[in-house]
Amino acid sequence: MxxxxxxxxxxxxxxxxxxxxxxxxxxxxxxxxxxxxxxxxxxxxxxxxxxxxxxxxxxxxxxxxxxxxxxxxxxxxxxxxxxxxxxxxxxxxxxxxxxxxxxxxELRTPAVSALAVRSLTPADRPLRLVLFGAGPQAYGHLEAVLAVREVAEAVVVAREPVGGRALAGYARTLGVLARTGKPDEVAEADLVVCCTTAREALFDGTLVSPGATVVAVGSHEPTARETDTALVVRSAVYVEARSAALREAGDLLVPVSEGAIGPDHIAGDLADLVAGRAEPPAGRPRLFKSVGMAxxxxxxxxxxxxxxxxx
Missing domain, CATH: 3.30.1780.10 (ornithine cyclodeaminase, domain 1)
Structure with missing residues (x-):
């Protein structure tokens, strides 16, 4: 053999x-x-x-x-x-x-997010990015976003200040205007990317502007989430696959358990986005929730x- x-x-x-x-x-x-x-x-x-x-x-x-x-x-x-x-x-x-x-x-998870970003964000102007996290997935997501979109500014929000400053410094070596910031800066973002180990929401979902895109990849546990119910209710929600999301995605399952949304709140999956079958609506945030799939x-x-x- x-x-x-x-x-x-x-x-x-x-x-x-x-x-x-x-x-x-x-x-x-x-x-x-x-x-x-x-x-x-x-x-x-x-x-x-x-x-x-x-x-x-x-x-x-x-x-x-x-x-x-x-x-x-x-x-x-x-x-x-x-x-x-x-x-x-x-x-x-x-x-x-x-x-x-x-x-x-570390290769495939950022690429999944980048595929969603390519479908859910405008391509005609540089994006203001707020990036939560400073671990390997945060670095990978920064590189993957830059592979599909131009970034006007990257704001890093990290639990550990040293890690946040290091990632912002790395972004600057890639030619991106970058700094550390605070969670409420999602209000000015075109794209918010969450790749943390958080179990509770990282920011106030009411601050996210209509038309902005939020990507959450940090958890595949039904009781853990990075985004709050307010954001999920406001958003057009996209997932890798409905079955996996409704089995594992705490960002969606917690609002479902609260009675805030039902399973039909999902607007489309990644295959729909790639095929152009799910046109993101105007005037609402777009949320892409990833759990990672085989x-x-x-x-x-x-x-x-x-x-x-x-x-």
Whole structure:
């Protein structure tokens, strides 16, 4: 049996950048992948946190990500998200490649957001960005947003001031006017991106202006959220897949439990946005809530494997 390829974080970053990964996700949706058809994520509590099992199959490939979520790791100087991705031949399930699972997540999650941003934000002017968080996903989302939109200013809102200043400094190295700021600056934002470990709303949703877009990616837990009920009620809501969102997205499930919205409040999914079937309404905020799905990992892992084989 041929030894599977091993793709580490540095190799993956060299093979594909944010724009290319975003296009990969759009292409698989246009090819007919149904995000609602995949199996649900399996979550198993363990002493260190949580183990996640995420299998998927599409086209000529199959794969599974085993991810660890270890909340105590950052204080030890270790990543909060760990794991590996095993890519398989779809016909006989032979192992083809083993990928760094944390690096794969750091590539695909911002690309999912960028795909939504590309559909939900105007392309005719630079955007004012407010970015919550200062971890790996915040860096990845900054780069992914810049791959699809011009940014007039980036305001970083972070729990730890040192981390916020570091991210703002990094943004300036990319040619973006950037600084740290406060949550109420969402009132002036065209785009708000939330990639934190928060369990309660990060800002007052009534401050978000009509026509602004909010992207929330931080949680896949039914009781955790980054946005409040006021924002959800006001917004046209878009998700990766209705089934996953109504199973895992606390940003939506908490308002549902409160009786503020029903399941039909979701205006469309990512496939609708890519196909142009869900035109964002004028005069309302747009909220894209992501929980992370196995089909995304498979799509990106497949593209990385093909790129590695051809390089």
């Amino acid at each position: 041929t030894t599977p390829l091993f793709l580490d974080a540095a190799t993956m970053a060299r093979l594909m950048g944010p724009a290319a990964v975003t296009d990969v996700l759009a292409d698989v949706l246009r090819a007919g992948l149904d995000p609602d058809a995949g199996p649900p994520r399996t979550a198993v509590p363990v002493p260190a946190g949580e183990l996640l099992l995420m299998p998927a199959a599409f086209g000529s490939f199959a794969g599974v990500k085993v991810a660890g979520v270890a909340p105590g790791n950052p204080v030890r100087g270790l990543p909060r998200i760990t794991g590996s991705y095993l890519l398989l031949d779809g016909a006989d399930l032979r192992p083809l490649a083993l990928l760094d699972g944390a690096a794969l997540t 089909w995304e990992d498979l799509a990106v892992a497949t593209a990385l494997y093909r790129a590695a084989r051809s390089s």
